Amino acid sequence: MTSTSQSYKARLNSIDALRGLAALTVVFYHARPMFWVGLGEIWKQYGLSININAWLCYATAPLYFGGLAVILFFIISGYCIHRRGAEQLISDSKASLNLKQYAIRRIWRIYPTYIAALLITALIDAYIRTHYLAEVDSGQSNSLFTFIMSLLALPGLAAPYFGSNTVFWTLALEIHFYIVYPILFYISRKHGALKTLALAFSISLIYIFGDFLLNLSDLLPYRGSGNPIFLPFLFTWTFGFYLAEVEAGRAALPKRYYLIAALGLIIALIASLFELSSLVAFSSTLPLSGLLYWSVKPQGNKFWDSKLGSLFTKLGLFSYSIYAIHRPVLLFIKVSLAQILSEKVFLTLIPALSASLVAVLVAYFFFLLVEKRTLKPIS
Structure with missing residues (x-):
């Protein structure tokens, strides 16, 4: 295999397009149940009758799996974080990671936007608590302690x-x-990318089955809507890491990887029937990683460079801002318009689509004010 160091680009349009696609999916995934009555109600109203609105609503059924966009984000993250590191290792098998520089860049990239998103959430929550108390989640906490724990990633x-x-x-x-990541970097340097991926695979799978058999999640009283333990997603993130090694030439995917990806998709679909969310996320890593790998190849790059792809690429440039603040923006729109919109409006997807568009526009201005400043690395 040959090194790709000469063609290395700090930013790929195809990756930005995937980010944009994932961000838009997450926004509409959250807007859909907030501004729409749901498939069950639409079925009661229209059934199989010839109604364009009804069939447009039925077409959104795949968004049941819209949460898997988060898995794609994790894969992209692992890939992007390690691209430069993989390039260094192909040039020098004993290359080391500059931990100080790495830490400064990661903190600068994520924390200004994260802190600003926390503050915007606090302001919107305060507004809702004052004017629309019924919309406040009883388990919701906006305390200073919770704010600090969020900054500490706890x-x-x-x-x-x-x-x-x-x-x-x-x-x-x-x-x-x-x-x-530094641990994965050093394991890969010493033992190779494949063994690093195998280790992450084992750790994630052991945790998932341990959780299933021993109900480990019950030991987490603050778990909330997501899993605060990174272990079940370690394989997912590390697969992105592994794809960076493949791109650099230090590793390879099986020639018929699409068969493995198809198997992962089948397992994910079966696991979803039994509501095994962790196994769904774990298995869907395989087809979603295939999507990323195809996207950075010439054929994928050509597709994402199309007019449609360029739209997603533009969204991908501020996908972090979209992801970070779309939820409170959607909630603000919901409580502000709930009293003036007719219930019949919620039989269509127009409110959900409109709210999603507004959330994206607000995120763009947020990007210009906050996130854009973090795109220029500091050392």
Whole structure:
């Protein structure tokens, strides 16, 4: 295999497009149940009658799996974090990671946006608590202690999640992965990428089955809407890490990887029938990793460079902002318009689509004010 160091690009349009696709999926995944009556009610109203609105609603059924966009985000994260490290290892098998520089860059990249998102969540929650008390979750906490625990990436472990922004559990896990990355780097340097992936596979699978057999999640009183333990997702993040090694030339995927990806998809679908969410996420890593791998190849790059792909690429540039603040923005829209919108409106997807568009636009301005400043690395 040959090194790709000469063609290395700090930013790939295809990866930004995947980020944009994942971010938009998450936004509509959350907006859909907030601004729409649901498939059950639509079926009662229209059944199989010829109604364009009804069939458009039925077409959104795959969004039942929209939460898997988070898994794609984790894969992309592992891939992007390790791309430069994999390039260094192919050039020098004894290359070391500059821990100080790495830590500074990761903190600068994630924390300004994260802190700003926490503050916006606090403001919107305060507004809702004052004007629409019925919309406040009884388990919601906006305390200073919870805020600090969120900054320390300990929500769900040492304290409840902060406020109404239910996506914060994934931001905490992202920080956990940043902490684990140097360990993965050194294991890969010494033992190879495949053994590193195998180790992550084993750890995640053991945790998932241990949780299933021993109900380990019951020991986490603050778990909330997400899993505060990164272990079941370690394989997912490390697969992105592994794809960076494949790109650099230090590892390879099986020639017929699509068969393995198809098997993962089948297992994920079966696991979803039994509501085994951790196993669904674990298995879906295989087809979603295949999507990323295809996206960075010439054929995938060509697709994402199309007009449709360029739209997702533009969204991907501020996907972190979209992800970080869309939930409180959607909630603000919901409580503000709930009293003036007719119930019949919620039989259509128009409110959900409109609210999603507003959330994306607000996220763009948030990006210009906050996140954009973090794109320029500091040393």
